[in-house]
Amino acid sequence: MLSLLIFLLLFPLADLAAKEIYMWRDENGVLVFSDTKRPGAKVISLADDKVTSMKKADTSVFEKNNTQTKIIEYGIQIVSPSHEETIRDNTGSLHVSARITPSFNPKFKAQLLFNGKRNTPPQSNAVFVMRNVDRGAHTLQAQLFDEEGNVVATSEQITFFMHRASSIAK
Template structure:
């Protein structure tokens, strides 16, 4: 008897489930009183019907993925570029500890076998590394220059950034 009761309850539950319409629904588009574009499946006076097959509703702007393309000729030499992203040229860094974070961008992509080195005031500050972020501590007050160089696996320089001038501002320790 319990089996029949459970079966009957299951059948009633299934019958009460809403029947979904498998046909494609229409989408409506309009602007509200604030000029915001609204999309809905509810019809409204003045709304425009959008077909889901319409290219305007389904197309996306194609992203530039050329950075991931492999060269047609594997023997073709890749032209690398290196640039200092942060700090920007003539930026003032305000840090009483004298900490400086330098971010480097390498194009077309950072080959893991390559190394990048930071030149601080024209001198090699750190050994070449495989990371594109440098952290320097206790940088003195005043104007300084930084430049980045990219080296291949044989140690040959393949790219050099422009020289960036920045200003380190640290509060004076001299009491007035």
Template sequence: MNYKILLLLIALGLSNYGYAGEKKIYAWKDKNGVLVFSDTPHKGATEVKLTSQSLNMPATNTDVFNEPTQPQQAAFKIAISSPEHNQTIRENTGSVYVTSRITPRFESGFTIQLFIDGKANGPASDSSTFAIRDVERGEHTLQLKLFNSKNQIIAVSQPCIFFMHRKGLNLGN
């Protein structure tokens, strides 16, 4: 019996040898329902008829896959809208309202931090408007920093100088 199986395998091998010059493709679905293509026949497979005899693809330059890619990030800009540069603010309580303008647009996860005279005025916030209280008389400098969702600085405003005028105390007797 083993002799018959061996003879059958040799006959099948020789029959496939005669077809070696012909390129045939077979298709079938595996046990998971996935379509499988092969050049060897399989039980339940059907032969795929090709419309073109040429199966060669031209060589393609794949060097672009080796180059590291950097995601293109929009160039953000932040500016102080108010107060205006060199503006004098007359406010006896020392209150100043700072508004900002961001281009192209403020995105989710971004935060802004206000600096007055080089010191952070509270933590970074998702608001573009700030209220500063009890600012002393004299010249002050404002600046804004824009942070992305990874807490990286992506834009810094130009410094804005303003002058606070407050009513002074009359200490005379």
């Protein structure tokens, strides 16, 4: 983005000399440049000689946002199996995948709750494998822990159905 700003401010463009350029930070903190005015946008005016130095540019947007601390809200969602899905596996094997947003921090840990109980120790990825799951209805929920062990996100509880061949002889 800085390269774009330098390009816009230093490259001689006759048709841009008379226009106003606006800059602002979006909801993710990304610096945006546009010729369309938005609420809270700062005007960057290009000088008549088509060259504006960085000293003339209003840098208050940079300074103001550098002092703010952005709080990241994490989320975790079970993506496989889906809610009320039937799993057909005679060995009772179950593969559970969770999605973490915005992205998985390597210092964080994920844990799976099976029928309301912690089934696996916290681990550094969001894929879980379970073996010999009994037939019938079961619930799953995932939790995300920060580096201090605090729960920062919990998924919605889903129900799945394990379908295995009966062990009763016919």
